Structure formats: structure tokens, C-alpha cells
Amino acid sequence: MRFALIHNARSRKNLRSGSRFAQAAQRMLGENFIPSDSRTETTSHVRQLYERGITTIAIDGGDGTVSTALTAIARAYPADKLPDIAVLPSGNSNLIAGDVGFGLRGIEALDRLNKGAMRSSMRTPIRLSWPDTDRESVLGLFGGCTGFARAVRIAHSPNVIRFAPHDLALATTLISTCAKLLFRSSRASWLDGDRLRIETKDHVYDGQSFMFLLTGLDCLSNGIWPFWDAEPNIVGLRYLDVSANPGNLTRATMALLRGRAPRWLRRHPDYLSGRTGDMTLETQSDFVLDGEVFEPSASGRIHVQQAHAFRFLHA
Structure with a gap:
């Protein structure tokens, strides 16, 4: 299976375990190892994943990292070609992983992804937007x-x-x-x-x-x-x-x-x-x-709707 990894080195568990996993993952995945940065920078990286035909993306971090990654994926991939998602719980808050987590972390998770043939479940994220503003919408769960x-x-x-x-x-x-x-x-x-x-x-x-x-x-x-x-x-x-x-x-x-x-x-x-x-x-x-605080707009209006459904993989 060709897959990519979005890795948040600042998440709590990754900070505790040091950089050995990130170094090993980068050697294994090469250009498909993506650091989790801002939503804008992550979107730029994820757009390249789409162009390379990546159909599975692992997200190594907490709820905020998952939100950043799903938002980037929704911006970069067509709605009918969304990749499968594997959530590796490594954050301060892992509420999402408690429901749709992959079940493994580290090199063990990457080895299991290489084998393919996994269980899966569908979830529909929240799309949050602010009418009458130039803010871009964000996804979360x-x-x-x-x-x-x-x-x-x-x-x-x-x-x-x-x-x-x-x-x-x-x-x-x-x-x-x-x-x-x-x-x-x-x-x-x-x-x-x-x-x-x-x-x-x-x-x-x-x-x-x-x-x-x-x-x-x-x-x-x-x-x-x-x-x-x-x-x-x-x-x-x-x-x-x-x-x-x-x-x-x-x-x-x-x-x-x-x-x-x-x-x-x-x-x-x-x-x-x-x-x-x-x-x-x-x-x-x-x-x-997903843990990120958004201040209200001048009008106070917020639009909430279902985004396109994602398929989450389980080991």
C-alpha cells in the first residue's frame, strides 16, 4: 500500500518518545512524510500527495492535528476521491481516536498499513464556516x-x-x-x-x-x-x-x-x-x-454542515 504520514512532532506522546520514530518514518516514506504545520502549509503538502496518487494518509497527533489534516485533505482532494484515514493517537486530546483510531502507533502502525486489508468505518466531519467573512472553512469532529x-x-x-x-x-x-x-x-x-x-x-x-x-x-x-x-x-x-x-x-x-x-x-x-x-x-x-478556539465574527453567525464522509481504517 502506498501511503503518507502527517506527523505532529509537537504532540505530547511524540515529544515524550523523541525523534527516533520520525526519523525512521521519514526514511521509510521519503517525500510522503509530511510535518504537520499550519493549515495553509499542510494543504500545500497534501496537494502534492494527491498529485502523486496517494490514497491512504495516516495522521500522527491529537484531535487538533486530525482537524488540520482533514481540513487540508478536503481542500486538496476532490470530494469523490478522498483518501482513507488512519488516526495514530499521539496528542494531548485523543477524543477522535477513541472512536475511529487506527489502534496502533509508531513503526508498528506503519508496518500494519503496509500489509493492507483492514477494517474500516465511515464518519462525517463537521464543516465550520463564517458567513459574510473571508475565513476559510475548517473541518473537525x-x-x-x-x-x-x-x-x-x-x-x-x-x-x-x-x-x-x-x-x-x-x-x-x-x-x-x-x-x-x-x-x-x-x-x-x-x-x-x-x-x-x-x-x-x-x-x-x-x-x-x-x-x-x-x-x-x-x-x-x-x-x-x-x-x-x-x-x-x-x-x-x-x-x-x-x-x-x-x-x-x-x-x-x-x-x-x-x-x-x-x-x-x-x-x-x-x-x-x-x-x-x-x-x-x-x-x-x-x-x-477539536480543541481549537475560534473567536466569533462581527455578525456572530456560524454555519455548520456535514462535510463529505471519510473512511477511517482500523488495524
Whole structure:
């Protein structure tokens, strides 16, 4: 199998293991060994992979590296010729790899890719764009805004991330939110949320949001699953919006942290979950996609839609 590797030398596990794997991979793959740089530079490298006929790309890094790579691939490859993807979990946050990871790292992963004949699964990433701006769209698989964006900023602070296990990024973020609710000085502002207008093909919601989440994944780490299908016949990206000052918040949080959505929660007006292929948001909150924080545009409008599906390989 001819394949390429996008390698993030700055990811946590790669920093710990040193440069030996990168040197060996570069000897093995030659010009098909690609350092993970900015989205613009990675796109330039990936465009060359397309021109060389590369049909499988391994991504060695965390969620941010996967987002950068998928964005570059979507810009460089035609939609009907997207390469197969193998995610080698090496980052501070490996939420994506927990669902669609290759299962191996290092030279062992490259040797397995050389053999071919692997299992696979399809996932449809989120395409995030900002109407009325010149920002280029980006791809990712897990994101959110309002309270989630606030919590991510806390979780990314040096005092937290230094002690947080790399595979507990989502749990750490949610715990950061809960911690803010314990203190009277911050409880009211967090529970009051941020204004969020949600518009889908069939619905419009406008109000204050405590937390908004969105994903193209089928499972999250540690059994957490804060989504359910309110309309079983609808397909698309999964989302959850929790209204400001939500009722039964502790009870709801405990259920969703265990991947459960009991009937009372599905019927509760403060918790809205569903699926959509196209959604417009309007908010002055940051939006976080795979750990990267994007500031709002002047209009506050965000367009979210399904990107073309990718095939992820598993060893």
C-alpha cells in the first residue's frame, strides 16, 4: 500500500518518545512524510500527495492535528476521491481516536498499513464556516460553544492541562464547568449562559444557552454520550443545547456522563438534542472545534454542515 504520514512532532506522546520514530518514518516514506504545520502549509503538502496518487494518509497527533489534516485533505482532494484515514493517537486530546483510531502507533502502525486489508468505518466531519467573512472553512469532529467554550479555555490553561491526563480532555472540560457552578461568584454568570440562536431546516430556537455541543463521532471517551435522537428518522451531525438555568442539571449531568438519556430528560424543555445536516448559529460566544478556539465574527453567525464522509481504517 502506498501511503503518507502527517506527523505532529509537537504532540505530547511524540515529544515524550523523541525523534527516533520520525526519523525512521521519514526514511521509510521519503517525500510522503509530511510535518504537520499550519493549515495553509499542510494543504500545500497534501496537494502534492494527491498529485502523486496517494490514497491512504495516516495522521500522527491529537484531535487538533486530525482537524488540520482533514481540513487540508478536503481542500486538496476532490470530494469523490478522498483518501482513507488512519488516526495514530499521539496528542494531548485523543477524543477522535477513541472512536475511529487506527489502534496502533509508531513503526508498528506503519508496518500494519503496509500489509493492507483492514477494517474500516465511515464518519462525517463537521464543516465550520463564517458567513459574510473571508475565513476559510475548517473541518473537525467535535465542537461546541457557550459554556463549553468557556470551559475549554479553563481546561487549556497551563495550571490545568499540566495535571490533566491526555485522554481525559473532555471529562476535564466538563469538570471545569461543574467547578464553576460550585462558587457563588461564578455560578450565576455561567448558569445565565450566552445568547444563542439555532436555525435548522425544520426548527428555530432563540434564547440563552448554558452549553451547546456538536459531533460527527459515534462515541466519546469514558462512556460519555450527551446526545440522543429526538427524531429517529433524521440523520446528520448530533447536537445538544442546554438552556440557561436548566432544571435538574445535576441529575441530567450524571445521566449523560454515563451515556444515558432517560425519558424524563428527552422530554425536558431545557435539554434539546437532535441531528441535522445543516445548521446556522448566531452567538457572540467562541466556538471550539477539536480543541481549537475560534473567536466569533462581527455578525456572530456560524454555519455548520456535514462535510463529505471519510473512511477511517482500523488495524
